[in-house]
Amino acid sequence: MKDHYHKELEAYQVSVGGYSRFAITMLRDAFDAFSSLDRELACEIAGGMENFCIQTDEPAMHQEIRVPRKVFLSLRSDQLEEQGLKLIALHQPVAYDLRTISCCMNLISSAERIGRYGKDICHCTYKLPEGIHIRGMARLPEMAEGALSMLEDSLHAFQTRDLSILEGFSSRDDVIDELRYLIYEDCISIMEEDPRTIPYCATYLLVDRYLERCADHACKTAEKIHYMITGERVDIR
Amino acid sequence: MKQQDNALETKALNLYYGSAQALIDVDIQIPKNQVTALIGPSGCGKSTLLRCFNRMNDLIPDCTISGSILYHGEEITGRSTDVVELRKRIGMVFQQPNPFPKSIYENVIYGPKVHGVRDRKQLDEIAEKSLKGAAIWEEVRERLHDAARGLSGGQQQRLCIARTLSVGPDIILMDEPCSALDPIATAKIENLITELKDEYTVVIVTHNMQQAARVSDYTGFMYMGRLIEFDSTPVIFEKPKEELTENYITGRFG
Numbered sequence: 001m002k003d004h005y006h007k008e009l010e011a012y013q014v015s016v017g018g019y020s021r022f023a024i025t026m027l028r029d030a031f032d033a034f035s036s037l038d039r040e041l042a043c044e045i046a047g048g049m050e051n052f053c054i055q056t057d058e059p060a061m062h063q064e065i066r067v068p069r070k071v072f073l074s075l076r077s078d079q080l081e082e083q084g085l086k087l088i089a090l091h092q093p094v095a096y097d098l099r100t101i102s103c104c105m106n107l108i109s110s111a112e113r114i115g116r117y118g119k120d121i122c123h124c125t126y127k128l129p130e131g132i133h134i135r136g137m138a139r140l141p142e143m144a145e146g147a148l149s150m151l152e153d154s155l156h157a158f159q160t161r162d163l164s165i166l167e168g169f170s171s172r173d174d175v176i177d178e179l180r181y182l183i184y185e186d187c188i189s190i191m192e193e194d195p196r197t198i199p200y201c202a203t204y205l206l207v208d209r210y211l212e213r214c215a216d217h218a219c220k221t222a223e224k225i226h227y228m229i230t231g232e233r234v235d236i237r
Numbered sequence: 238m239k240q241q242d243n244a245l246e247t248k249a250l251n252l253y254y255g256s257a258q259a260l261i262d263v264d265i266q267i268p269k270n271q272v273t274a275l276i277g278p279s280g281c282g283k284s285t286l287l288r289c290f291n292r293m294n295d296l297i298p299d300c301t302i303s304g305s306i307l308y309h310g311e312e313i314t315g316r317s318t319d320v321v322e323l324r325k326r327i328g329m330v331f332q333q334p335n336p337f338p339k340s341i342y343e344n345v346i347y348g349p350k351v352h353g354v355r356d357r358k359q360l361d362e363i364a365e366k367s368l369k370g371a372a373i374w375e376e377v378r379e380r381l382h383d384a385a386r387g388l389s390g391g392q393q394q395r396l397c398i399a400r401t402l403s404v405g406p407d408i409i410l411m412d413e414p415c416s417a418l419d420p421i422a423t424a425k426i427e428n429l430i431t432e433l434k435d436e437y438t439v440v441i442v443t444h445n446m447q448q449a450a451r452v453s454d455y456t457g458f459m460y461m462g463r464l465i466e467f468d469s470t471p472v473i474f475e476k477p478k479e480e481l482t483e484n485y486i487t488g489r490f491g
């Protein structure tokens with residue numbers, strides 16, 4: 001039999017997991033929007049270019065008001081943080097319960113960062129003309145897949161409390177770091193070859209950086225999850 | 238490695254009330270000038286262990302013990318131990334404040350008088366020092382000769398602490414000293430406990446885990462007569478090693 005407080009704590013973890021899922025999806029969709037230079041999708045995520053991207057024949061008052069995902073991202077982060085603080089204030093959790101709430105708080109702020117990188121990637125989409133990318137986007141798709149799979153796995157470990165999922169995280173992060181450097185070098189030489197590629201490569205360098213940061217968040221989250229479960233600190237990156 | 242300075246220590250301590258065993262192989266080390274809290278569900282043996290430290294269990298018929306109890310490294314379970322002297326050195330404060338039906342002043346100097354101090358000036362000094370030590374001097378200095386029972390519960394409890402201090406102990410045992418007090422009186426006692434450790438070693442039994450977390454440096458978790466886990470208080474409350482401890486402090490018991 002679980003008491004009310006422990007049920008609430010479990011529900012809280014589910015909500016935080018859901019928020020994290022929302023942020024990862026936001027990043028994934030943002031990268032898809034960028035890959036396909038789909039401004040409408042980018043706009044649905046990041047807003048800010050409504051006049052430019054939402055086209056409709058409906059008269060203005062019949063238009064559906066769409067709130068970009070970035071708005072929800074930031075509202076929900078505050079809500080969840082307050083719920084966590086409330087649990088601490090009302091129940092003075094200790095031991096595993098305390099470590100869980102602390103981990104949730106970390107997950108919330110990481111998720112918000114990740115979502116915001118998604119938003120930044122959408123802004124990169126606006127900067128490029130509609131159409132197609134150059135040079136297969138350097139190796140960004142590969143990098144995005146690597147970073148997203150680390151984020152997915154850290155969320156999965158949080159939800160299942162299965163630490164084995166986190167094994168190999170530091171070498172996976174090494175791969176990302178290496179890619180980041182390779183993409184950087186590639187972009188420089190592409191730009192040197194042909195200055196007309198500069199608008200593309202410049203955004204690639206930004207996205208390169210955002211994705212590397214996301215993988216870093218996955219590693220930090222993994223460390224927090226490890227601490228939540230075992231009470232021991234580990235250094236993944 | 239330098240050996241830790243322990244005020245009290247038990248080794249393989251077993252205690253029986255008649256044939257019922259209340260303490261099982263307890264090995265505990267109480268560090269000097271620190272506050273140690275004992276926590277655990279009702280009936281797990283906290284008070285029993287506390288009473289061992291100043292041989293209060295001697296007063297209970299049919300109570301037998303085996304193993305050893307060391308006070309600053311000296312065995313105190315034997316016949317040769319001067320129990321009166323021991324209880325001067327190791328004082329005890331109980332759950333229910335229990336001042337004598339006398340004046341505040343008489344309460345504080347009762348112990349020293351019993352132990353032979355007659356000089357009025359010396360008694361006055363002891364009274365003032367003890368009442369100051371128990372953080373109640375300012376509240377009672379103008380009415381030292383009023384009845385102790387006219388004080389509030391929290392003041393009575395601090396008076397009892399002053400009474401304990403008056404005979405010059407170096408260890409103070411407290412058995413749920415705040416259970417009968419309101420939150421403000423409790424906060425005052427907790428504050429006092431933190432101040433006491435400059436001069437004294439404090440062992441406190443409490444069923445209030447937040448209180449243990451707030452006031453103690455070390456915490457021992459007991460369960461069914463055994464000391465399950467003993468560690469620094471932040472470790473016990475952040476990452477205990479034993480599942481039983483974890484379940485108890487997070488309220489997942491039973």
Ligand SMILES: Nc1ncnc2c1ncn2[C@@H]1O[C@H](COP(=O)(O)OP(=O)(O)O)[C@@H](O)[C@H]1O
Pocket residue numbers: 254259277278279280281282283284285286297
């Ligand atoms: N004077 C006594 N005579 C017989 N049994 C006792 C006596 N005092 C305590 N006990 C028993 O010893 C066990 C431990 O009691 P106690 O030390 O008071 O636990 P706690 O302080 O942790 O609540 C309990 O089972 C209790 O019933």
Ligand SMILES: [Mg+2]
Pocket residue numbers: 283284285412442
């Ligand atoms: Mg008791």
